[in-house]
Amino acid sequence: MISDTEVDTSLVDGTGIAEAVEKLRNRFGQAVSVNETIRKQHANITTWHPVQSPNAVFFPRSTDEVSEAVRICAEHNVPIIPFGAGTSLEGNVNAPFGGVSIDLSGMSEILAVNEEDMDCVVQAGVTRKQLNEYVKATGLFFPIDPGANATLGGMASTRASGTNAVRYGTMRENVLGLTVVMADGSIRKTGGRARKSAAGYDMTRLFVGAEGTLGVITELTVRLHGVPQAISSATCSFPDLLSACNAVISTIRFGLPIARIELLDEIQIRACNLHSKMSIPEQPTLFLEFHGTDAGVVEQVELFEEIAREWSGSDFGRALRPEDRSRLWQARHDVYWACLALRPGSKFIATDVCVPISRLGDCMVQTQKDILETGLVAPIVGHVGDGNFHVSVMADINDAGEMQRIDDFIGRLNLRAIEMEGTCTGEHGIGQGKRGFLLREHGDNVESMWAVKRALDPGNIMNPGKIFATTFLERLR
Known part of the structure; x- marks a missing residue:
């Protein structure tokens, strides 16, 4: 490292x-x-x-x-x-x-909702849940879901994504314009409400993902999307990680317009079963969600099940009622608490990488092997539709030897992803924790x-x- x-x-x-x-x-x-x-x-x-x-x-x-x-x-x-x-x-x-x-x-006002154009203007302190509750009656929603009830300003600053990114994109695709206070106190507005522009440099994207190092985002114009007519969630288990990853790749290549496709390894499933009182087989498992018309969702589910069977997928479970879907995705969002229970008294260390989807299986299998050889308790969960996965290391931060092994493991994980033409972070950002890898990933572009x-x-x-x-x-x- x-x-x-x-x-x-x-x-x-x-x-x-x-x-x-x-x-x-x-x-x-x-x-x-x-x-x-x-x-x-x-x-x-x-x-x-x-x-x-x-x-x-x-x-x-x-x-x-x-x-x-x-x-x-x-x-x-x-x-x-x-x-x-x-x-x-x-x-x-x-x-x-x-x-x-x-x-x-405290800057949490929703300043304008333009239903016909499917966009809105908000102050930076508005949270994603607050916005979705506000626009619910319009039949629209904001899809970016990083799990935590983060503010939209913070989500833009870290270029957040989450479980819906495979279909709806990340904050990069869903921010149309910004109001930013610059380092000298001047106020700049970037972008606008048009869905595309070829006018000059894309200043909006410059600030999205800059982690507050270029200015303070105070207002955002963001895209909204129509709530689909039908939503169905499902689970599917696989004998190993590679089979699950291959099913994901086949699903994406087939062009199935899946809304969410999350992969939890067997350790993460064990933790979720214990914490969320579920009974999913302790195998690598995909959590999925399908959006569309009534007929379209049924067709999507059937097509996915055909694809999954080719890779030994089994134990298909469907969640059609809103309360069942909510329970399933709450279990996914509660992995933090579920993981801590695997090793009481431990500290949660989260890290993420992202690789081209064709390398996803290799990267996850090598990472799981590394975890076992290093002797760590570290479940894996991923937004695998776009090649992004997280490792949650349960650490004794008072054990210097263990912390060094964890630091070395995270270093190997970051370099593994970069060597596979991926990135050391798909959505957590660089911050302080991954500064040492930016030069490895981007080379002389860091000077720019x-x-x-x-x-x-x-x-x-x-x-x-x-x-x-x-x-x-x-x-x-």
Whole structure:
């Protein structure tokens, strides 16, 4: 694994931070908190990376307030860390240099819903569940489902996807435009409501996935989709991972318009059975969902079952009633809690990779073998329709030897995916945890990324210490 344990502390200026925080408190009053508990809650709260708290947390209510706060921070060269719901998994919201966390959860207004055009405009703190509840009566829905009830601003910043991505795409495909506060406090609007454009650079996509390192997203225009007439969910078990992966590949190549296709290995199924009181055979299993007309869904299910049988699929289970579908997908979303029960007292370490779908079977089988040889408790679950899978390592973080084995395993997993022409992260982002692999994956293109970063954030105050490895920055000096 590429070493990236050191950080550049050149940004740290205690006097500047203190002055900026004082100005923010004088201007915004109780909307700025320096409470230690609140500051810790706005650092790394969902992963195993060390907690690095900001010096203050600001709770804005509008784009203009964010702009004013950023101007104050920029004046004193104070780091800014955008914060949504705090569900990111690679230390994306940590504050390694201190600074001000801008919590956008209070900016939760749905500003416009355009039913005919199937889009809407929202503030960055709106969550996906909140939006879907709001538009439910229109017959529309927002499909991106990363599991957690994340904010749309955070989902855009990390280019989130989830269980529906195989049919509806990721945040990259579903964001039409953005309002962004830049590093100097200026406000920029990107994109628009047109479904496509050939006018100049695609600035919207530049900010989607930038993890807050280029600016603070405060508003989004996103696509909505029609709720299908019929929805059916199903499960299907396989004798081994390779057979399950081959069934997935055949399903995608056949052109079956499947909405969700998730693969859980036998260890993950065991955990789900125990936690969610299910009775699925403890074998690699696909969780599936089909969207369409009544007749179309029936046809899709029948075609999938034919494909699955060619790869020894069995124990087909169907979930037609909404409550049964909900129970099935809740079990999928509850893998975090289910995994922790496999090793009480352990810490959950999540990592993900993504490979071309033709290499999915090889990558998953090699990874499972690596897990067994390393002696880890680490179930596998994946959004396999697009070649993305997660490994959930249950770790004793107080055992230095075990943590080193886990670090080495994650390094091998990342390099395995890159060598298969994939990526070290399909949806978790780089953050702090995978900075050492960005150069391995993108080579000299990282210099182009850094050039963009320097152009838009010359003071390096926007979420510093994320995405770019210290080793890479030293190379440029």
